Amino acid sequence: MARNKFDIDENLESPFDIRHFRRAMIYIKKQKKPMIIAFILSALSAAIALSAPLIMQHVVDVTIPAKSVGSLFGWSALMLATIVVSVYLATIRSRIMTRVGQDIIFDIRTDLFKHLQELPFKYYDDRPQGKILIRVVNYVNSVSDVLSNGIINFILEMLNLIFIAAFMFAVDVKLSFVILAGLPVFLGIMLLIKNKQRRAWQAVSNKSSNLNAYLQESISGIRVTQIFSREQHNEGIFTRLATNFRTEWMRALRYNALIPFSVDNLATIVSALLYLVGLLALSPQDVTFGVILAMSSYAFRFWQPILNLSNLYNSFINAVAYLERIFETLDEPVTVSDVPDAKELPPVQGRVTFDNVTFGYDPGINVLENLNFDIKPGESIALVGPTGAGKTTVVNLISRFYNLTGGKILIDGQDISQVTLKSLRSQMGIMLQDSFIFSGTILDNIRYGRLDATEEEIIAAAKTVCADEFIREFEDGYLTEVNERGSKLSQGQRQLISFARTLLADPKILILDEATSSIDAKTERLLQQGLNELLKGRTSFIIAHRLSTVRNCDRIMYVSDKGIAESGSHDELMAKQGLYHRLYSAQKMEVV
Ligand SMILES: Nc1ncnc2c1ncn2[C@@H]1O[C@H](COP(=O)(O)OP(=O)(O)OP(=O)(O)O)[C@@H](O)[C@H]1O
Structure with a gap:
């Protein structure tokens, strides 16, 4: 890849293909057990909730005409029980899935970190740190929900749809076809915006990456910024990048919003059609008022999973843009590595x-x-x-x-x-020009390259490079905590510490x-x-x-x-x- 900077969009080196999602299955498969439990709980909760319209139909067509108050109380209590049980099961499932989501984040992030540790200097020469960080932190967060809850919800919503369709057809076949009539229109809309929507989310990921890169660079260079009083100029750059991000975000959301908008309208049109056909076109002996009421409830319930599926689809398209970047990083070749039969x-x-x-x-x-x-x-x-x-x-x-x-x-x-x-x-003992100091104590920093070094060896190394004296002048001596990059230390002190670190490796x-x-x-x-x-x-x-x-x-x-x-x-x-x-x-x- 060519060198990249904060105001240059990254080009994806490999286009997305569905194998990326198959690859994501590696992480999902590790969570198979809790996901199956969560799935069963969700299915139970949904099935219980589905019995409510049947109870309602029975109450309207049988219990109320029979004026049986006792029976009415019985059915009402049953209806309440279905709601309570279904909510309770959904809560447990949600807890399990939060854990699953976090475990997936953990696994992907660990793999990314491991890989980043192995990537050669060249990789880091070619791109801003902020663009690497955003992949490990933000993008992984963004895909976890789709990979955990998304998968389960997708299966559930599909099942839900099949169940509802089965219930619908069991109640009335002709009215069921009226409800299904909106489906091809909806699929046509989805197909029409699919590619534009995906490109819009890719643009969002590019712009957020640019923004992050600039933020990271600005924080690292804040001293130089203040020395040259560049604050206002930098604010201008930041505003431009933030505006680009907002514009792309809004554009992507407009595509997303098209879907629930279409579902809502189609659902309303279908419901209206249902009443029209039910009341005008069919004879009263074909459909009772209870049947129309139950079918209207199913119509609402039928479009609900479609709405949920389309929201899932939105999250999927969004996650794909991030998943592409994550796998691109994981696929980044480790060009400096051991040859297959490398010797010691x-x-x-x-x-x-x-x-x-x-x-x-x-x-x-x-x-x-x-x-x-x-x-x-x-x-x-x-x-x-x-x-x-x-x-x-x-x-x-x-x-x-x-x-x-x-x-x-x-x-x-x-x-x-x-x-x-x-x-x-x-x-080899290599001391680079940049005497990097890690957060931790001075002792930890000298010990960095040889974790088994004793305190005596560390002090001996520090004495050789004349660092012992200034280290002991700190209140906590070798146990003095230093910040990342060693901002508590003078440049010379940082050099001496990293010198001692190099020598310690003998x-x-x-x-x-x-x-x-x-x-x-x-x-x-x-x-x-x-x-x-x-x-x-x-x-x-x-x-x-x-x-x-x-x-x-x-x-x-x-x-x-x-x-x-x-x-x-x-x-x-x-x-x-x-x-x-x-x-x-x-x-x-x-x-x-
Ligand atoms: N990561 C890099 N990517 C591309 N070019 C680089 C990179 N690092 C150094 N160079 C280029 O390679 C050349 C040699 O750089 P190098 O750092 O080896 O010089 P040097 O003699 O050590 O300089 P100095 O005395 O300033 O430290 C320079 O022209 C520099 O621009």
Whole structure:
């Protein structure tokens, strides 16, 4: 899919077909037992309610003419009992189905979350987070009712319809045909609006997704918004998106409203016809007044399930628009995954080889071309060079966050595309540029990558990166609660915590992307000493713009022009008087 943003509607990559609904049956089948119980309860409740017109017919035609007051009380009590029992059964069913709906939501959401955890960086590069969130939260909520109550109600309403038709025909065949006459007209209306209605609900899901994406982006970027006083401008964008959503919603509702409107009118016309035919066209010996009364009640009851079915149909069309998005997410291919016979990468020594590596994020635009280098175990490598040259890309490829466009990357001679991702990544310590902090304590955050780490190991890692001191200054020390993204912490503190988290994994290959860019020079010097000790025996890739921090690395690679323009030790590159020399001298001048 092309990159998407908050004001671009998402195109569905696969059109809806009924198999989506069949697939939804996986979730429904798990709830078979409670759904069957709920179904039986509903059927009982409906059958009991259906006996009321028969009681009424008997009372009008027999009990009242016979002027039997005692019998009238008896029938009235029976009628009351049918109502009470039917309401009671319906209440129990409703409770069961609420639970079923929640269980379905739980299952779909868990599957979505599991899948999202596996999707590669590329998936997240290409779309706003808000559009992903809305699928997991709102869309799943929107389909649960159709998948639980909807299915049961559909079967019940169909049965109800058959029962009512049977009762109707048992009472009077000719009048029954009068009641049925409206049905073909109604089906014609449904067919006429079907496609327009589906497209209208797809548009609603698109616009709500856009709105959500913008909301999410605005909240994440609220600080920048306020710095630049963009509030009013952003309100304008939000209003436009909210208006688009409202317009589409209203349009979809207009299609929905057409259906009950048609049912109501048809039901009224049919009832009028019933009286007309019953009273004028048929002879009094054919139909008694009780029969007309009972048939009029059945006519109302006959159109009621049709109205309910059409409301269900509306919810179905609405849910389809959401179900399409949910299954599209679940079908999103995990493009970075283990090959079928992937091997475990054995404990690594740390040799890293790039063999003719070519890579681009977008087709046809290479960021790296035919890159070749060979790093010995234990070597420390600095990647330096201009902004946007491809340094982060190189380290992202070593961890196989993206698939290569061409060539191979080998670790200890093993092609990393042929080993399991878990065995590869678990032997690497990767610190990304974005020092993400999760909600929880500082301790939890450092322990994130190694859940079995002891408190002593955590403190030792924090001491190595000089984080121990500032952590202990917090009132609750390591147990200090931090918010998601670490808004309670300074940028440098966040970096130190995520640095400690990376070291705790005790990796053989360490990747540090701008790990110390926000740390003051004094702390950085101290950290460097601890780090030098720690880097011994490990292969490390260090990306840094501040060249003073990497001058002691075994090899410095200058990344530019889709490849490595220069490579050597600090002294060698300085002697060469090339690109690195220029960059280093420029930085030195800045410091002076
Ligand atoms: N997710 C992405 N999707 C598309 N293009 C990307 C993506 N990430 C980076 N790029 C592009 O790839 C090129 C290399 O980016 P990279 O982040 O590797 O550069 P860098 O050398 O690490 O830069 P910096 O020093 O600013 O961190 C840049 O031109 C950038 O625009």
